[in-house]
Every structure is written in structure tokens, then in C-alpha cells.
Amino acid sequence: LAKTGTRNSFQFYVASVDQEMRARKKLEKDLNIALQKNQFYLVYQPQVNLETGRVIGAEALIRWQHPERGLVPPDDFIPLAELNGRIVPIGEWVLDQACRQAAEWADQGTPLRIAVNLSAVQLRQDTIVDTVLSTLVRHQIPPGRLELEVTETSVMTNLEDAIGKLQQFKREGIQIAVDDFGTGYSSLTYLKRMPVQHLKIDKQFVRDLLVNEEDTRIANTIIDLGKSLNLSVIAEGVETAEQEYYLQQRGCQLAQGYYFSKPLPAGEFQSFVAKFHGKMAESNG
Numbered sequence: 331l332a333k334t335g336t337r338n339s340f341q342f343y344v345a346s347v348d349q350e351m352r353a354r355k356k357l358e359k360d361l362n363i364a365l366q367k368n369q370f371y372l373v374y375q376p377q378v379n380l381e382t383g384r385v386i387g388a389e390a391l392i393r394w395q396h397p398e399r400g401l402v403p404p405d406d407f408i409p410l411a412e413l414n415g416r417i418v419p420i421g422e423w424v425l426d427q428a429c430r431q432a433a434e435w436a437d438q439g440t441p442l443r444i445a446v447n448l449s450a451v452q453l454r455q456d457t458i459v460d461t462v463l464s465t466l467v468r469h470q471i472p473p474g475r476l477e478l479e480v481t482e483t484s485v486m487t488n489l490e491d492a493i494g495k496l497q498q499f500k501r502e503g504i505q506i507a508v509d510d511f512g513t514g515y516s517s518l519t520y521l522k523r524m525p526v527q528h529l530k531i532d533k534q535f536v537r538d539l540l541v542n543e544e545d546t547r548i549a550n551t552i553i554d555l556g557k558s559l560n561l562s563v564i565a566e567g568v569e570t571a572e573q574e575y576y577l578q579q580r581g582c583q584l585a586q587g588y589y590f591s592k593p594l595p596a597g598e599f600q601s602f603v604a605k606f607h608g609k610m611a612e613s614n615g
């Protein structure tokens with residue numbers, strides 16, 4: 331504040347900070363009623379097995395249709411919801427909705443694995459394991475059909491407790507993926523102790539794959555790490571045929587990204603899968 335120069339620019343600065351604060355407060359207020367106003371919905375991004383070319387699952391991603399602002403991206407409201415605790419009921423809603431959808435797809439002949447992002451705040455709840463298990467029972471989803479995505483950081487900041495919960499999930503047969511792998515504070519010692527089955531290569535390393543040598547090496551390292559720890563590796567943010575080909579050749583098993591599909595509304599998902607598999611059959615035969 332001291333370095334803003336003239337008196338006018340100082341006032342201008344204060345005014346804009348004030349405005350920002352007010353906008354933030356308003357967003358927070360709106361966020362607190364968004365659930366009861368049915369303003370959230372989920373979209374689903376296909377996850378593809380690179381060896382078989384089949385869609386094996388979907389990541390559920392939340393969307394907020396704000397009455398005045400339009401679509402608010404999760405990166406703009408999830409951190410806020412984590413700070414004020416709203417992420418707990420919102421996260422429960424996501425889990426319920428995603429499992430309901432997975433059950434519906436299974437009923438219609440498309441059994442898929444569903445991946446749900448779990449916030450650090452949710453993972454810290456004492457009731458989280460029960461919440462997840464009762465949601466699976468409610469929708470009659472086999473535990474192996476659910477994957478929970480956690481970040482390294484959310485596990486590390488609460489290590490013993492988090493590992494205990496991940497172990498309970500594992501015992502029940504629920505799969506765990508480490509999301510945004512390589513961007514948090516990773517430690518190989520802890521990774522070894524974490525009961526997880528999948529590593530997700532963050533999209534920041536995939537974006538310039540084959541263009542940026544360092545990113546390529548980082549992606550390679552994660553794939554090799556997966557091999558040595560016997561974890562499957564999924565690349566996120568795959569946008570080009572070149573990236574897909576490289577990852578597949580390099581031994582990365584799974585991928586998701588705009589190259590295959592953007593996250594889709596539930597109603598479009600199955601027809602996408604049918605078309606995608608149809609194309610595959612064509613190009614194979």
C-alpha cells in the first residue's frame with residue numbers, strides 16, 4: 331500500500347481492493363445457497379484405456395450455473411468452499427450425484443468406473459469413510475467401480491489420519507488416485523506409504539509434451555515411477571494425437587483430455603461412448 335505513489339492512485343487501489351472484497355463476499359453468499367437452489371450440475375470426462383482404445387470410466391467434474399454470472403469454473407469457487415466448509419455438503423452432493431449416474435449407466439448396459447475429486451477438507455472429516463460407503467450402498471455401486479482422487483498435498487498435510495482413511499477405502503475395494511501428481515509436495519517415501527493404485531500426470535506436464543524437454547522427462551519419470559511402484563498411470567489434459575501416441579508408446583495406460591472429449595453432460599455421455607467405440611472398431615477392422 332505504501333508504494334502506490336500519488337494520493338489518487340492510493341485511493342484507487344484501496345477502492346479496488348474494497349470492491350474485490352465485496353465481490354468475494356457476494357460470491358461466498360451465493361455459494362452458500364447454490365446447493366439448495368439446484369445451481370450445481372456434474373459433467374463427465376471420459377477416461378480411455380490407451381492399449382484397448384476403450385472408455386473405461388469417467389471423471390465427474392462440478393459446474394456452477396450462477397444466475398447472474400453464468401458458469402463459474404470450479405477453480406473459482408472450490409477454494410472458497412474449502413475455506414468456509416461448504417465443500418463438505420457440496421462434496422457429498424457430488425458423490426451422491428456421480429454414484430446415481432454410474433448406477434443409471436450400469437442399468438443401461440454401460441458399467442463404468444466413476445472418479446470423484448475429494449477435497450482435503452472432506453478427507454479430514456471423521457465421517458468421510460462412512461459417507462462414501464453409505465453412498466455406494468444407496469446406489470448399489472460395487473466399491474471397485476468408484477475411484478477417489480486426492481492430491482498429494484491433501485494427504486501430506488494430515489498424513490497419519492489421511493493414510494488411515496485411505497487404507498479403509500482400500501480395504502473396502504475403493505480405488506484411490508493421486509491427482510495433479512508432481513505439482514504438490516511429493517515425497518517418494520510417503521508415496522510408498524500411501525495406499526493408492528493410480529497416479530494422474532497433471533495436465534501442465536502434458537500440455538507441452540514432446541515440445542518441452544523437461545515436461546517430457548517429467549512425464550516419463552512419472553510413468554516409470556508408476557511401473558516401479560506397480561501403480562497405473564493416467565495422463566490428464568491430452569489434446570493431440572501426438573501426445574496420445576507418445577504416452578501410449580511410453581507405457582502410460584490411461585488418458586483423458588480434449589483430444590478424446592471435453593467433460594460431457596450426463597445425457598451425452600453414452601452416445602459419445604457408442605460413437606467412440608464404433609470409430610475404434612472401424613479403424614481396427
Ligand code: C2E
Pocket residue numbers: 375390391392403404405408421424447448449479509510533566567568569586587588589593
Ligand atoms: P482436476 O481434478 O485436475 O480436473 C482436471 C481439469 O482439467 C478439469 O478442469 C478438466 O475440465 C480439465 N481438462 C480436461 N481435459 C483437458 C484438456 O485436454 N485441456 C485442458 N486445458 N484442460 C482439460 P475443471 O473441470 O475446470 O476443474 C478444475 C479443478 O477443480 C479440478 O482439477 C479439481 O481440482 C476441481 N474440481 C472439479 N470438480 C470438483 C469436485 O466435484 N470436487 C472437488 N473437490 N474439486 C473439484
Ligand code: MG
Pocket residue numbers: 389447479509
Ligand atoms: Mg481430478
Ligand code: MG
Pocket residue numbers: 509510530532533566
Ligand atoms: Mg488433475
Ligand code: MG
Pocket residue numbers: 510532533
Ligand atoms: Mg488439475
